[in-house]
Amino acid sequence: MIISYLLAALFFSYNLTIAQPLLFIISLLLTVFAFISFGLIIAPVFVMNPSVQRWQNAMEFPVYILSGFLFPIALLPGWTTPLSYLLPPYWAARALHSTSQRHRNDSRGFAGLGHDASLQYHLPFYLNSSLQENDHQGPQRRYSGYEIAMKKLLTNLRLFWQGTLLSYIALFAWLSPMTYLASKVVMPLAQILFFTFLGMYATGADNVDFYVIGNAMQITAISGIYGVTMSIGGDRWNGTLPYLFGTPANRLVLFLGRAFIHIIDGMLGVVIGLTWGTLLLGLDFSQTNLAALGLTIFVTTLSTSGLGLLMGCISLITTNVMFVNNTVYFLLLIFSGANVPLDTIPSWMQIFGQALPLTRGIAAARLIIAGAPFSEITPLVLGELIIGLIYALLGYQLFRVFEIKAKQHGTLETI
Numbered sequence: 001m002i003i004s005y006l007l008a009a010l011f012f013s014y015n016l017t018i019a020q021p022l023l024f025i026i027s028l029l030l031t032v033f034a035f036i037s038f039g040l041i042i043a044p045v046f047v048m049n050p051s052v053q054r055w056q057n058a059m060e061f062p063v064y065i066l067s068g069f070l071f072p073i074a075l076l077p078g079w080t081t082p083l084s085y086l087l088p089p090y091w092a093a094r095a096l097h098s099t100s101q102r103h104r105n106d107s108r109g110f111a112g113l114g115h116d117a118s119l120q121y122h123l124p125f126y127l128n129s130s131l132q133e134n135d136h137q138g139p140q141r142r143y144s145g146y147e148i149a150m151k152k153l154l155t156n157l158r159l160f161w162q163g164t165l166l167s168y169i170a171l172f173a174w175l176s177p178m179t180y181l182a183s184k185v186v187m188p189l190a191q192i193l194f195f196t197f198l199g200m201y202a203t204g205a206d207n208v209d210f211y212v213i214g215n216a217m218q219i220t221a222i223s224g225i226y227g228v229t230m231s232i233g234g235d236r237w238n239g240t241l242p243y244l245f246g247t248p249a250n251r252l253v254l255f256l257g258r259a260f261i262h263i264i265d266g267m268l269g270v271v272i273g274l275t276w277g278t279l280l281l282g283l284d285f286s287q288t289n290l291a292a293l294g295l296t297i298f299v300t301t302l303s304t305s306g307l308g309l310l311m312g313c314i315s316l317i318t319t320n321v322m323f324v325n326n327t328v329y330f331l332l333l334i335f336s337g338a339n340v341p342l343d344t345i346p347s348w349m350q351i352f353g354q355a356l357p358l359t360r361g362i363a364a365a366r367l368i369i370a371g372a373p374f375s376e377i378t379p380l381v382l383g384e385l386i387i388g389l390i391y392a393l394l395g396y397q398l399f400r401v402f403e404i405k406a407k408q409h410g411t412l413e414t415i
Contacts (some may be wrong), residue, residue, distance in 0.1 A: 300361025303388025
C-alpha cells in the first residue's frame with residue numbers, strides 16, 4: 001500500500017490525509033489480516049480438490065466487487081449485501097474508509113452513501129501428403145516455376161494447419177471445459193462488472209457503455225498474451241523445443257501458427273464480453289455496423305496476438321514470464337484507454353498507450369457501437385493492424401536470434 005501511495009503521489013499528485021492515524025494503522029493491519037484469513041478459509045478447498053484451483057483467478061474480481069474497497073456496495077443489487085457481510089475484507093474496507101479524512105469530507109463517502117438514486121443503474125486435412133512426389137518411382141520430372149511455388153505454398157499451408165492443430169491440442173491451457181468456463185467466461189464477466197461499477201461510481205451511470213466496451217475488447221489480451229505466450233513457451237517447458245528447432249520447416253509458418261487458434265478464441269471472448277454487457281448492463285447495438293465491428297474485433301485480436309508472440313519469445317529466455325505477462329496485462333488496462341480516457345492521463349502515458357495494441361481497437365469499437373460510419377474508424381483499424389504486425393515481426397526476429405544463439409552455444413535445452 002505504501003508503494004501504491006507513493007506511485008499515486010508521484011504520477012497523479014494524490015494527497016492522502018488521515019483523520020485518525022492510529023485507527024488507520026490498526027485498520028490497515030486488519031485489512032491484511034482479513035485477506036489472509038479469507039485465504040485460509042478457501043485454501044483447504046483447493047487442497048482437498050485440486051480441480052477447483054482453476055477458479056482461483058475467476059474469484060479475484062468478485063471479491064473486489066463485494067468487499068466494497070473501491071466503490072460502495074450500495075451500487076450493487078440488494079441480494080448481494082448478505083454476501084458482502086460474509087466476506088472478512090468487507091469489514092476491513094469499512095474500517096479503512098472510516099478512518100480516512102477523504103471519507104469524512106466527501107459527501108459521496110461510503111458510510112453516508114445509501115442508495116443514492118443518481119448512482120443506481122438498472123440493471124481440415126484437405127492438404128494431404130499425396131502432393132509430395134516420390135523421387136524413387138520412375139525418372140525425375142522437371143517442375144515448372146509455378147509448380148514449385150504452388151508446392152511450397154501447399155506445404156507451408158499444411159505445416160501451418162498441423163502446427164496450429166497440434167499447438168491447440170498439446171499447449172492450449174484452457175482445453176478443459178471447466179477451466180475454459182472459469183478463465184474465459186466467468187473471470188471476464190467479473191472484470192467487466194468490477195470496472196463498470198467502479199466507473200459508474202467515479203463518473204456516473206451515463207458512462208456505462210465506455211467501461212463495458214473497453215473491458216470487453218480488453219478480454220482479447222487473455223488469449224492474445226497469455227494464450228500465445230503459453231503456446232510458444234510450452235515447447236520449452238515440455239522439452240520439445242530442440243525438436244522444433246531441428247526441423248527444416250519454415251520457421252515463420254510454425255511461429256505464426258502458434259497464434260491462429262488464439263485469434264479465433266480471442267474474438268469469441270470479445271463476443272462473450274459484449275453479450276454480457278448487453279444482457280446485464282444494457283449495451284445498445286441498434287446503431288452499430290456489425291460487419292465493421294466484427295472487422296475491428298478481428299484486427300484488435302490479431303494485434304494483441306502480435307504482442308503475445310513477442311512475449312512468447314521472452315518466455316524462451318526467462319522463467320518469470322507470468323510475472324511479465326501479468327504486468328503487461330494490467331498496463332493495458334490503464335494505457336489502452338479501456339478504463340481511463342486517454343485525454344485525462346499525462347502526455348507521456350498517452351504516447352506510451354499509442355504504441356500499444358488495443359488502444360486504437362477500443363477507440364474504434366466505441367465509435368462503431370455509437371453509430372459512426374466505417375470511414376471514420378478506418379485510420380484507427382489500419383493503425384491497430386500496423387502495430388500488431390510490428391510486434392509480430394519483432395517477435396519472429398527474436399525467435400530466430402534465440403534459435404541461432406542456442407545452436408551456437410549448444411543450449412537448446414536451456415535456452
